[in-house]
Amino acid sequence: MTTTLIDNIGLLVTNNPAMGDLTAERRDAAIVIEGGRIAWLGDSARAPDADERIDAGGRCVIPGFVDSHSHVVFAGDRAEEFERRMSGQSYVAGGINSTVAATRAASDETLLNGASRLVAEMRAQGTTTVEIKSGYGLTTADESRLLGVARKLTEETTYLGAHVVPREYASDPAGYVDLVTGAMLDACAPHAKWIDVFCEGGAFDVDQARSILLAGRARGLGARMHSGQLAVSGGVQLAVELGAASVDHCTFLSEADIDALAAGTTVVTALPGAEFSTRQRYLDARRLLDAGVTVAIATDCNPGSSYTTSMAFCIAVAVRNMRMSPAEAVWAATAGGAAALKRSDIGVLAVGKKADLVILDAPSYVHLAYRPGVPLVRAVLPAYPSETTESAVFLQGKGGRDTDVTF
Numbered sequence: 001m002t003t004t005l006i007d008n009i010g011l012l013v014t015n016n017p018a019m020g021d022l023t024a025e026r027r028d029a030a031i032v033i034e035g036g037r038i039a040w041l042g043d044s045a046r047a048p049d050a051d052e053r054i055d056a057g058g059r060c061v062i063p064g065f066v067d068s069h070s071h072v073v074f075a076g077d078r079a080e081e082f083e084r085r086m087s088g089q090s091y092v093a094g095g096i097n098s099t100v101a102a103t104r105a106a107s108d109e110t111l112l113n114g115a116s117r118l119v120a121e122m123r124a125q126g127t128t129t130v131e132i133k134s135g136y137g138l139t140t141a142d143e144s145r146l147l148g149v150a151r152k153l154t155e156e157t158t159y160l161g162a163h164v165v166p167r168e169y170a171s172d173p174a175g176y177v178d179l180v181t182g183a184m185l186d187a188c189a190p191h192a193k194w195i196d197v198f199c200e201g202g203a204f205d206v207d208q209a210r211s212i213l214l215a216g217r218a219r220g221l222g223a224r225m226h227s228g229q230l231a232v233s234g235g236v237q238l239a240v241e242l243g244a245a246s247v248d249h250c251t252f253l254s255e256a257d258i259d260a261l262a263a264g265t266t267v268v269t270a271l272p273g274a275e276f277s278t279r280q281r282y283l284d285a286r287r288l289l290d291a292g293v294t295v296a297i298a299t300d301c302n303p304g305s306s307y308t309t310s311m312a313f314c315i316a317v318a319v320r321n322m323r324m325s326p327a328e329a330v331w332a333a334t335a336g337g338a339a340a341l342k343r344s345d346i347g348v349l350a351v352g353k354k355a356d357l358v359i360l361d362a363p364s365y366v367h368l369a370y371r372p373g374v375p376l377v378r379a380v381l382p383a384y385p386s387e388t389t390e391s392a393v394f395l396q397g398k399g400g401r402d403t404d405v406t407f
C-alpha cells in the first residue's frame with residue numbers, strides 16, 4: 001500500500017474529542033497516511049520515509065470539515081424570496097413549499113446534478129464529510145428518490161419527510177404524520193441512517209415530533225431535530241429526552257432548554273448561515289459552551305434559509321456573532337460535526353483515524369475567521385478516486401508546484 005508523508009506542517013490541529021471545545025496544536029509536524037488512514041503523526045524532524053512526500057510549506061493543517069446538516073437535494077432557487085427578506089419581510093417556514101413544487105417536477109438526473117455540484121463546492125472548500133437530508137419531496141415516491149440521490153453522495157443520509165406539511169395535507173396534518181410514520185417511512189428507511197423533524201410553529205409540534213422520531217427509531221434510524229429556529233419550543237427538551245444525536249438551529253433557547261442540554265448528550269448544531277441569511281438574531285453559543293454543552297457548526301445548505309456551502313464562512317460568522325473563539329469554532333466545524341453524527345473516525349487527526357484533512361493557505365486556523373470570505377483551502381485529502389494524492393494537493397490549490405510559502 002502506498003504511503004504518503006505530509007511534512008513541514010507549520011501548525012497541526014489534531015483536536016481532542018474528549019474536551020468539547022479544545023483545539024490541540026502541534027507545531028512543525030508531519031503525518032504519514034496509509035490506506036486512507038493516519039499511520040503516523042509526530043514531529044517533522046522524526047518523520048519516517050514514505051513512498052510520496054508532500055511539503056506543506058509551513059502551512060496549517062486541520063481535520064476536514066464535517067458538515068452535519070445540509071439539504072442539497074432540491075431544484076430551483078429562492079433568490080427572489082431572499083431579496084424580499086432583505087427588503088424587510090421575515091422568514092416563515094412556508095417558503096419550503098415552493099422548493100417542494102420545483103423539486104417534485106425535477107428529474108432524478110437534474111436533482112443529482114444539482115446536489116453533486118453543491119457537494120463539489122463543499123469539498124473544494126474543505127468539507128470531507130457531509131450529511132444530506134431529504135425533505136423537499138414530501139410524497140412517498142419523492143422522499144425516497146431524494147434519499148436515493150443523497151445516498152449516491154454520502155453515507156450520512158437523513159429522512160426529513162417531516163420538514164413541513166405539504167399543501168395537499170393542509171387540512172389534514174394528522175393524516176400527513178400518519179404517512180410520514182407509515183408508508184413513507186417504509187420506503188425511506190432503507191436509504192437513510194437518520195430521521196429528522198422540523199419541530200417549530202408552522203411545521204410540527206412536540207407531540208407530532210415525538211411520534212415521528214419514535215417511529216424512525218423503531219426502524220433503526222438515529223434521531224436528529226430542527227428546533228428553536230423561530231421561537232422557543234419544547235423541541236429542544238424532546239431532543240434531549242429522546243437522546244437525539246443533535247438538535248439544530250437553537251437560536252431561541254430557554255434556561256430550561258440549556259439546563260436540559262447540559263445534563264444530556266445531545267449536541268447543539270449552530271447554523272450561522274441560516275441566521276445570517278434570514279437576518280435573525282444569532283444563537284448565543286457562549287452560553288451553551290459555558291454550560292458544558294457540545295456545539296457543532298454546519299452550513300444548513302438549502303435554497304431558502306442558508307444557501308452557502310462554505311464552512312469557513314460559517315466559522316467566521318460564529319466567531320463574530322455567536323461569541324465563539326476561533327479555536328472553539330474550528331473544533332465545532334470538525335470534531336463537533338463528527339460528534340453530531342456520532343462518528344469517532346473523523347473530525348480528529350490521530351493514528352488510526354481517517355486521513356480527511358485540509359491544508360490551509362494560512363499559517364493558522366485563526367485565519368478562517370480573521371480573513372473572512374477569502375478562499376484559504378490549498379488542498380483537501382483524501383483525493384477523489386480520479387486524482388493522485390499529489391494532483392489533489394497541487395491542482396486544487398492555486399496550481400503549480402511552488403509549495404514554499406513565506407508568511
Ligand code: NIG
Pocket residue numbers: 095096099198226229274300302303304305306
Ligand atoms: O433548516 N428549518 C427548516 N428547514 C430549513 C429551511 C428550508 C427552506 O427554507 O427551504 C432550515 O433552515
Ligand code: FE
Pocket residue numbers: 069071226300302
Ligand atoms: Fe435545516
